[in-house]
C-alpha cells in the first residue's frame with residue numbers, strides 16, 4: 017500500500033532522484049522504448065521507482081517517472097515529469113482516459129496496465145514511452161467481529177496505516193466512524209447487515225464492504241443416526257428443507273456405505289445446498305462387551321473404554337467412507353455421547369474435525385455444549401418439556417438441540433415441528449455447526465492456521 021503523500025513533496029524527492037532515473041533510462045534505451053519489465057527498479061533507498069525513456073523521432077528524449085509500479089488495489093501511482101519536460105500527457109491504461117499534466121492516479125481494480133506518456137516538449141508529438149503496472153486484488157478489509165447480537169455494539173477498524181479520509185455507513189444498524197475506526201450498533205431484528213467504509217483516495221471514492229451476522233440466538237439441530245434411507249429420515253429432512261431451516265445430521269458411516277446410492281445422492285444434494293451439514297457419528301455406532309478385544313467382560317462403546325488404536329481406526333474409517341462418497345466432514349459427535357481421553361487424542365490427530373458436539377470436550381476445537389433438551393427420551397420431542405428450559409436459556413448465544421428423527425413417531429414429529437416453528441417465530445437463527453464455527457472464529461484470536469484458505473479452529477468461552 018502506498019501511503020498518502022503530498023504530490024509536491026514526492027515530486028521534490030523525485031527530482032532529487034532523477035540522475036538515477038536517467039542512468040536507468042540509458043540502460044533501458046536498448047529495449048527500444050518497449051514496455052519495461054517489472055524488475056527495472058531503482059535501489060530501495062529512493063522513492064523514485066521507475067524511469068523510462070522513449071526516443072522521439074527527432075532524436076530528443078521523452079522521459080517520465082512513476083513512484084510505484086506494483087501493489088494491491090487501491091494502488092496510488094504518482095506520475096511526474098522530469099525537470100524541463102512540460103505538457104506531458106498521461107494514459108494509465110485502465111480506461112480512465114488520458115490526462116494532461118502530472119499527479120496521482122488511483123487504480124481501483126486488479127490487472128496489468130500499461131502507462132504511456134506522450135507529447136511533452138519534444139518535436140515529434142507522436143513519440144511515447146511506456147511502462148507496465150501490476151495491480152493485485154484488494155486486500156483492504158474492515159476488521160472486526162462478523163457476529164453481533166441484536167441491539168449490541170461492535171468496534172470496527174480499517175487496517176493500521178490506512179490514512180485516507182473515510183466515511184462509514186450501515187444498511188440497518190447505526191454506525192459512527194472517525195476515519196479508520198468506527199463504532200457500530202446492531203439493529204433490533206436478526207439478519208445480515210452490510211457495513212461500508214468509503215475512502216476518499218486522491219479524489220477517487222473507494223468502498224470496502226463487510227457483512228455482520230446479527231442474531232438473537234443460534235440454533236443448531238443435531239440429528240443423530242443417519243444410515244440407510246427411511247421414511248422418517250426423509251420426512252425430517254424434507255420438512256426442514258421446505259422451511260429453509262439449516263440442520264446438522266450425524267452419519268453412521270458403515271451403514272451409509274451400504275445404503276441406496278439414490279439416498280446417498282439425496283444427502284449430498286442437501287450438503288451442496290448448504291442447508292445441511294453431516295457430522296461424524298461413528299463408523300459403526302457399536303457398544304457391547306470387549307469391543308476392542310482388550311477388556312473381557314467390560315462394556316465398551318465405540319469411543320469410550322476402547323483403546324486409542326481402536327478409536328483412531330474407527331474415526332479414520334468413517335472419514336475414508338465420507339471422502340469416497342463426497343461428504344465434507346468437519347464436525348464430530350460421539351455415538352451415545354460417550355467418549356474419553358483416547359477420543360480427544362484421536363481427534364487431535366485428525367485436523368479435518370474442527371467442532372465437537374457434546375462429547376468429548378478438549379483439544380483445539382470448538383466445543384458445543386448440551387444445555388437444553390427438546391427430546392424427553394430418545395425420539396420423543398416434547399414441547400411442554402422443552403419450552404421452560406428454552407426460556408431459562410434465552411441469554412445463551414447458541415442452543416444445540418439433539419433429535420433422533422428415525423425414532424420419532426407421528427405424534428412426536430408434530431411436537432418437533434411445533435418447537436421449530438416456535439423458534440422461527442421468535443427469530444432464532446438456524447445454522448449448521450460448521451456455519452457457527454466460522455462465524456465464531458471471526459471474533460476470536462485464531463490459533464495458527466492449518467491451511468491458507470480456512471480460518472483456524474477457535475475455542476468458545478462457555
Ligand SMILES: [Zn+2]
Pocket residue numbers: 240241297301351352
Ligand atoms: Zn447415535
